[in-house]
Amino acid sequence: MTTRLADIAARAGVSKATVSRVLNGAPGVATRTRENVLTALDALDYAYPVRQRRAELVGLITPELDNPIFPAMAEVMARALTREGYTPVLATQTPGGSTEDELTEMLVSRGVSGIVFVSGLHADTTADTARYDRLRERRVPFVLVNGFSPRIEAPFVSPDDRAAMRLAVAHLAELGHERIGLAVGPGRFVPVQRKIEGFRTALCEHLGLPAQEAGRLVQHSLFSLEGGQAAASALLGRGCTAVLCASDMMALGAVRAARQRGLAVPGDISVVGFDDSPLIAFTDPPLTTIRQPVKAMGQMAVDALLEEMGGAPPPRTEFVLMPELVVRGSTAAGPRGGPRAAGRS
Numbered sequence: 001m002t003t004r005l006a007d008i009a010a011r012a013g014v015s016k017a018t019v020s021r022v023l024n025g026a027p028g029v030a031t032r033t034r035e036n037v038l039t040a041l042d043a044l045d046y047a048y049p050v051r052q053r054r055a056e057l058v059g060l061i062t063p064e065l066d067n068p069i070f071p072a073m074a075e076v077m078a079r080a081l082t083r084e085g086y087t088p089v090l091a092t093q094t095p096g097g098s099t100e101d102e103l104t105e106m107l108v109s110r111g112v113s114g115i116v117f118v119s120g121l122h123a124d125t126t127a128d129t130a131r132y133d134r135l136r137e138r139r140v141p142f143v144l145v146n147g148f149s150p151r152i153e154a155p156f157v158s159p160d161d162r163a164a165m166r167l168a169v170a171h172l173a174e175l176g177h178e179r180i181g182l183a184v185g186p187g188r189f190v191p192v193q194r195k196i197e198g199f200r201t202a203l204c205e206h207l208g209l210p211a212q213e214a215g216r217l218v219q220h221s222l223f224s225l226e227g228g229q230a231a232a233s234a235l236l237g238r239g240c241t242a243v244l245c246a247s248d249m250m251a252l253g254a255v256r257a258a259r260q261r262g263l264a265v266p267g268d269i270s271v272v273g274f275d276d277s278p279l280i281a282f283t284d285p286p287l288t289t290i291r292q293p294v295k296a297m298g299q300m301a302v303d304a305l306l307e308e309m310g311g312a313p314p315p316r317t318e319f320v321l322m323p324e325l326v327v328r329g330s331t332a333a334g335p336r337g338g339p340r341a342a343g344r345s
Contacts, residue, residue: 004312011040016303017084020310024113046311058305059107059115061091061100067223067249068277069292073118073145076298084306086113101131114141114305119191122156123147126188141308143301147190148318155304156318157297161191164290165198166205167325168244168272171288173206176334177242177270180207181235183254184246185223192220195246195274221250228253232271236261241269241334248273248280251287255330266332276326285329293321 005016012019014033021029022037029037040046058081062070078088089112091103098106100120107115115135121127122144129151135142136153148156165182172180182199184192200214209217219234221227228250232243236257243258245251251273258269265271265285273280276291300319308314 005307005310007044008037008040008046011044012036016310017306020306021085023310056086057089057107057110057112058086059089059091059104059112060118061103061107061115061120062093062118063120064094065092067247067275068279069248069275069294070118072278073294073298076295077116077302080299080302084302104131104135108135108138108140112140114143114309116143116145116301116305118145119147120144122149122152123190124188125149125190125193141305141314143305143308145297145301149190153314153316155301155308155315157301157304158191158318158320159292159297159323160320161194162198162201164274164323165195165244166202167323168274168290169199169202169206171325171327172242172244172270172272172331172334175242175270175331178207178334179238179240180217180242180244181232181238181240182218182244182246183228183231183235183250184218184220185227187220192246199244223247223250225249225253225256229257232257233260236263236269242272242331243269244272244274246274248275248277248287248289250274251289251330252283255283255285266330268335270331270334272331276324281326281328288328288331289326291324291326293323296321 005019008019009016014037018029018033019037022034060074060077062074065071074090081088089107091107093100104115122132123146129149132152132154143155143157145157148158169180184195186192196218200211203209203214217240219231221231228245232254235243243254245254251271254271255265258265263269273287273289276289280287280289
């Protein structure tokens with residue numbers, strides 16, 4: 001049976017993070033504590049050599065920070081790493097800027113002890129996953145957040161996108177909405193595919209709509225305010241009285257699309273977002289949204305990375321966390337006779 005950090009920690013009477021720091025030669029561990037961990041290593045016949053890290057750096061690679069959920073996620077992970085004596089290095093992708101591969105190479109060249117990828121190429125079903133195999137061959141520990149691929153040997157951390165859609169559709173159906181649209185990003189991304197699956201299942205369960213009909217209520221666009229506006233405008237033109245969006249930014253675009261048609265939110269059109277980004281509770285109207293468990297996801301990603309940095313083999317699995325529906329002021333009872341938008345297309 002493989003010895004894991006949890007076994008060593010239990011034997012030594014310390015935390016897994018402390019074991020990881022001892023294995024990596026990190027400073028800040030009391031002599032007595034370090035000796036206890038080393039004794040536990042001997043007792044459990046743990047073969048991985050204690051080593052000195054080249055640097056106390058951990059890379060965090062995120063998409064552009066325009067979407068507030070990404071800096072929020074990075075902040076959670078940075079705090080967790082700092083508590084354990086590591087220095088987080090935030091590397092952000094920007095349009096026309098460095099690619100994920102370039103950022104990865106930059107971090108590796110600086111001797112990072114590990115990397116967390118947030119919503120990266122691992123979430124794109126059309127991307128070549130060999131880049132992660134090469135990173136594994138270089139013995140760089142990494143964890144992937146939001147987007148699963150069975151082709152990559154690594155720990156994954158994701159929200160339950162299918163369950164999120166079921167929560168949102170159930171809420172809107174209970175309010176009397178019978179024509180619910182879904183505004184999502186490009187279909188090549190795993191979270192988008194999972195949201196569509198959950199959405200179709202929920203429409204069948206709550207409204208009795210067949211999969212083909214539900215498919216006509218899905219509109220792809222970009223993960224941005226403008227993308228949400230365009231997608232929502234198309235869905236309103238198809239008679240939707242409620243629009244469920246794949247991000248809070250898209251939801252704000254949906255509110256704009258409704259108002260451009262002279263429609264009130266939520267009087268005429270209900271809108272649901274996804275993420276529960278910072279400050280989204282203070283929009284006009286306050287946005288009903290699906291809250292990603294950001295704190296739990298960030299902490300779990302850091303814990304998984306510390307495990308691997310400590311020498312434990314990476315679990316080839318996905319940790320899926322349950323999101324939460326947060327009801328605010330952008331959803332209300334469905335209008336009788338459908339939205340006035342249908343007559344204004």
